[in-house]
Amino acid sequence: MLLEDPYRPPQISQQKHFSQGYKELLKARKILLVRLDNIGDVIMIGPAVRALRAYLKDVHITLMASPAGRLAAPLVPGIDATITERTIWQDMSGELTMDKKRELAQAKRIRKGNFDAAIIFTSFSQSPYPPAFACYLAGIPVRIAQSKEFGGGVLTHWIRPPADELHQVDRNLHLLESLGLPSKGRDLQVSLSRRSESNAEKLLRRAKVKLSEEFVAVVPGASCQAREYPIERFVRIAGRLARDGIQVVLLGSAKERVRLQAEEGLSSPLIHNLAGFTGVGEFAAIISKASLVFANDSSAMHLADAFGRPSVVLFSGTDRESQWQPRFSRSVLLRKHTDCAPCYRMKCPYGLECLDIDPAEAVISGYQLMSGGTPRRRHERLIETTLEGAK
Numbered sequence: 001m002l003l004e005d006p007y008r009p010p011q012i013s014q015q016k017h018f019s020q021g022y023k024e025l026l027k028a029r030k031i032l033l034v035r036l037d038n039i040g041d042v043i044m045i046g047p048a049v050r051a052l053r054a055y056l057k058d059v060h061i062t063l064m065a066s067p068a069g070r071l072a073a074p075l076v077p078g079i080d081a082t083i084t085e086r087t088i089w090q091d092m093s094g095e096l097t098m099d100k101k102r103e104l105a106q107a108k109r110i111r112k113g114n115f116d117a118a119i120i121f122t123s124f125s126q127s128p129y130p131p132a133f134a135c136y137l138a139g140i141p142v143r144i145a146q147s148k149e150f151g152g153g154v155l156t157h158w159i160r161p162p163a164d165e166l167h168q169v170d171r172n173l174h175l176l177e178s179l180g181l182p183s184k185g186r187d188l189q190v191s192l193s194r195r196s197e198s199n200a201e202k203l204l205r206r207a208k209v210k211l212s213e214e215f216v217a218v219v220p221g222a223s224c225q226a227r228e229y230p231i232e233r234f235v236r237i238a239g240r241l242a243r244d245g246i247q248v249v250l251l252g253s254a255k256e257r258v259r260l261q262a263e264e265g266l267s268s269p270l271i272h273n274l275a276g277f278t279g280v281g282e283f284a285a286i287i288s289k290a291s292l293v294f295a296n297d298s299s300a301m302h303l304a305d306a307f308g309r310p311s312v313v314l315f316s317g318t319d320r321e322s323q324w325q326p327r328f329s330r331s332v333l334l335r336k337h338t339d340c341a342p343c344y345r346m347k348c349p350y351g352l353e354c355l356d357i358d359p360a361e362a363v364i365s366g367y368q369l370m371s372g373g374t375p376r377r378r379h380e381r382l383i384e385t386t387l388e389g390a391k
Contacts, residue, residue: 021157022180024142025056028116032140033079034064034131035121036090038223039280039299040324041168042072043306045121046188048172049078052119054184062113064131066090068223071280072299077191083110089130092224092346103134110138117142121172124164124323125344129154146175165322187328188306192288196281200289203282204249207272214291215247216366219300221256221275224346227297229314229355231256235263236359237294241366242268249290250275251283251300292366297324305329310369312362317341317354330372332365 025031031052035045042065052061062081063073073082085106088096118135120128120143128145132154135143143154146161159178162171173183201211209215218241220234238248250260250273257276260266266273278286287293287300288307295301297315304311305326315321315333319342325333335341338354348354 021142021144024157025117025144025179025181028056028059028142030060030062030113030115031056032062032064032083032110032113032115032118032135033121034118034135035069036064036066036085036087036131037123038066038068039072040223040302041123042069043075043188043190043299043302044168045172046076046078046190046306047169047183047186048121048176049076050184050189051173051176051181053078055181062115064110074193074281075190075284077189083113085109087131087134089127104137107134107137110134110140113138115140117144119175120145121175122146123168124161124166124171144175144179146171146178165320167325167327168323169327188302190284190288190303190306192285193281196279197285200278200282200285203274203277204272204286204289207249207274208269209247209249209272211289213247214370215249215289216241216292216294217249217251217287217290217300219251219287219293219295219298220260221252221300222296222298224318226318226343226345226348226352227316228352229296229316229357230352231259232263233357233359233362234294235260235265237362237366238271239265239268240359240363242270246270248272249286251278251286252276292370294362294366301326301331305331310366312366312369314355314357314362316348316352318343318345330369332369334362334365 035042060080061078062083063079064083064085065073067084067086070082070084073079118140120131122128128147129151132143132145136154142156144157145155146159159175162174169186218234218238220231222228241248248271252275254276260273260275284303287303290309293300293304293309293311295311295313301311301313305328308329310330311326313331313333315335317338321333334357336354336356341354
């Protein structure tokens with residue numbers, strides 16, 4: 001294709017281009033969805049999967065996910081199978097080196113799926129062209145994604161993306177809507193297996209959590225250091241809640257369990273440390289039962305939104321709130337203004353100034369959410385005592 005200006009994308013007749021893509025999807029029997037990121041990112045493709053299921057009822061959908069992301073696949077209704085790949089273009093650690101044999105072997109594994117089409121989901125800062133090229137090498141004839149940049153024939157259906165500020169769920173849906181597939185709802189929906197719910201209830205009962213009374217989930221983990229509110233402050237939040245007679249369930253990975261065990265202030269019989277004892281299914285099931293969730297910008301935030309659980313989110317300056325925040329559940333996002341936000345860093349060089357939030361402020365926000373915005377007598381008293389303790 002010849003371009004008058006090599007830096008400008010060609011002017012494509014979008015109506016014709018996208019209607020062709022829709023027709024090709026209608027003929028597809030096996031579709032590969034590519035979303036190589038974290039648990040929360042996989043949960044946020046749920047509304048897009050729902051739309052595909054509504055219009056392509058008999059299609060078999062496989063998700064190509066990262067080792068972390070694949071754990072969330074059972075929570076997303078409509079995904080039939082999962083391929084797990086660790087890819088060089090998604091490697092934030094820099095541990096993977098160039099290896100032609102490894103890349104060709106990956107393409108061979110994808111080829112075994114005999115996919116008719118690939119739909120590649122990305123955030124605003126990610127390029128779809130590396131995964132699209134892998135799908136090209138794997139012989140997938142239809143390759144659909146959105147990008148600001150033109151990439152030749154790597155994509156068979158190249159869609160111009162929406163504004164960067166748009167929420168990730170809406171960005172995912174924009175990809176399908178541009179093809180002529182309307183959304184079937186923009187809210188997150190999570191499917192819990194009976195086994196996960198049963199195991200979660202057993203864990204809570206074993207920890208002596210009274211399920212007849214409210215409990216608060218406190219989740220101190222995140223995918224990177226720059227998004228983590230200091231764990232000692234999460235401990236202070238848990239301690240304040242326990243002193244007010246509220247049950248607290250700490251959740252997270254085995255790494256968070258070790259870090260929490262090193263902290264003082266968790267000796268109350270009302271604080272139950274279940275970090276490291278749950279799979280993703282049980283983790284989600286416990287959040288679904290919580291009266292309130294304290295979390296970072298993390299999968300816990302997205303799960304709370306999916307289950308309609310109120311949440312207090314310690315939202316660092318790494319990203320714009322508009323791209324990731326809860327949209328359907330009651331929530332309070334706490335962040336200090338800093339000139340460096342949004343920084344998109346994995347590690348903060350400035351001592352996490354954006355998360356310099358007093359735990360008392362977080363607790364008060366939580367009590368206000370638990371009371372539905374108009375404090376009931378009990379929560380009104382708790383807000384008063386928290387304010388007094390903060391003086």
